[in-house]
Amino acid sequence: MEARLEGGEHPCAGRLEVRRGLSWGTVCDADLDQATAHVVCRELQCGSAVSTPGGAHFGQGSGPVWTQAFHCAGNESLLFHCPRGPGHQCGHRQDAGLRCSEFRLVNGSSSCEGRVELQVQGAWAPLCAAHWDLADATVLCHQLNCGSAEATPRGGHFGNGDAPIWPDVFHCVGTEPYLWNCPVSTLGAGACALGNAAAAVCSGGSARAAG
Template identity: 45%
Template sequence: MYFLLMSYVCGIVLLPLRLSGPEGSCSGRLEVYHNAAWGSICDDQWVIRDAEVVCRQLGCGKALSANGSAAFGAGEGVIWLNRVECRGDEIHLWDCSYSLKNHTDCSHKEDAGVTCADTVRLVNGSSRCAGRVETLYGEEWGTACEDDWDMKNAAVVCRELGCGEAVDVLGNAHFGQGSGRIWPHQRFRCRGNESQIHLCSSSSTLKQNCFNDSDVGLVCADSLRLVDGSSRCAGRVEVLHRGQWGTVCDDDWDMRDAAVVCRELGCGEAVDVLGDAHFGPGSGPIWMDDVDCSGSESTLKNCASAGWGKHNCNQTKNVGVICSGKLYYFCNECNSQLLY
C-alpha cells in the first residue's frame, strides 16, 4: 500500500505508500517512495491521528494503533519522513504537515508503523480465502445477505484479500451464521473489476426476510502466492495445482509475466523480477517453466508455458517477483483519489 512519488502524468500526481510487515496488508511498517527509493518514516510525534489518516487512505478501516520503535521490524535505506502532524480528518497523508528529506538523525530502530482494522474478511472457512463474508462498518463487523451476491462481487472480495480468483458463492449460511448485524448497505452491485468491495455501488434497502441463516460465503482459489519475501507482495512465485503448492522456473521470465502475477494478487505494478532462487529455493514440484505472458492476462494460469509439471530446471532456478503494492493516484484537476 502506497505514497509519495512526485511525478506528473497527464495531470495526475503519483503518490505511493505501503505497509510492509507480517501482520497482513492492513498492518505493518509504513514506507513511502521518493527519489526512486522506498524509505521509512520516523516515529517522532507519530500518534493515532496520523495512523487514522493512513488507514483511511488505504481503505483499511479504523486505526487501532500508531506503532513506533520498529514494531514491525526495522526497514532499510533512507528514512524519508519525520515529524508528521495530522489533525486526523485529512483524506491523504500528504495533506498533513511533515518533513521530507533524508533524516539521518533518526535510526531504523524508530521506524513508524500502523495497525488498521481490515474492512472485509472471510470467517469460519478452512483458510483465510474461504468463509462467511463479514465487513466492517464503523467499529462493528457484520454479515451480508446472500441476495444479489454473485461472482462479480466475489471476484472483488477475493482480489482485495489477495486470494486469487473467485471459485464459488455459497448462501444459506454455508459457513455458519454470524452473530452480528446484517448491514443494510451490503447489497453490493459490483462490476467485478473494482479493487475493493467498498468501491462497489450498493443499496441501502434490506429485505425483511433476510436473517443470519441467509449469510453469504465465498470460496477463492488462492492459487498463487509470493513466499519468503518482506511482504505478501514480494517473494518466490508459487502456484497451486492439484492441491499441491509448487514453484516456477525463471527461464524466459520477464516483466510481462511479473505484471500478471502482481495484478492477480492485487499488488499493484511489477517492480522487479529475480531469478536464481533469490528468495530461497522452494520444495515440492516445479509446476511451470518457459512462461510466456502477453502481460494482459488476468491470471498466471492463462499464460502460455511448457505445461503443468514439464520443465528442465531445478529449485535453484526458482523465480521471484517484487510488486509495488496498491498504488494511489491523486488527480489535481478533480481533487480526488483514484485507485489503480
C-alpha cells in the first residue's frame, strides 16, 4: 500500500490517491483527518499537513473510491501501519485533497526570523523573494506561532543557502491561516536567481507567550 498526491501545483499537494494491489483509488474527504494527513505527508517526505481541502479541490480521480478509512494516531511512519475500518460511501465529487509543507526561518538570531525555507520531498529550499511582501510574511509568522511580521529584509540578508530557490510566489492578503491558503503562482527561474531568497522578521517571543 502506498500513497501519492495528484493534480496539485507542486509535488507535496494534490488529490490523495492510495494504491492497493495494482489499483490506485481516491479517498472520501470525510475519511481524511488531520492525523492521517500528517502520516501521508511524512511518508512522502513533504513535512507536515497544512490543509485537507475536500470536494475534489484538485480534480476528480478516475479509479475506485476506497470505502475503508484510515485511523492513524499521527505518529506512524507509513500509511500502511495505520489501522483501517469502514469508511464513508462517496463519489469522486468528494475526493479528498491534501497540502503538505513545512516552513521554517533559518539563519536568524531566533526561530522567529531568518531566511524562509520550505520542505519539498525531504529537502529544504529557500523561497523566492521576487514578490514576497509583509502580508505574506505575516501569514508565515502566525503559522509559526511567531506573532506578526515586522520586516522582510531583501538581498540575502540571512544568507542564501546552497539549495536551488523554490519559484512559488504567494499572494496573501495577510489574514489567511497558512501560506498554502493564499493564491500561489510560479515564476520563471530568472526572477529567482540564487541570492534572491525571501526573509522575514517576526515580532516573536512576547506574542508567542500571549498566545
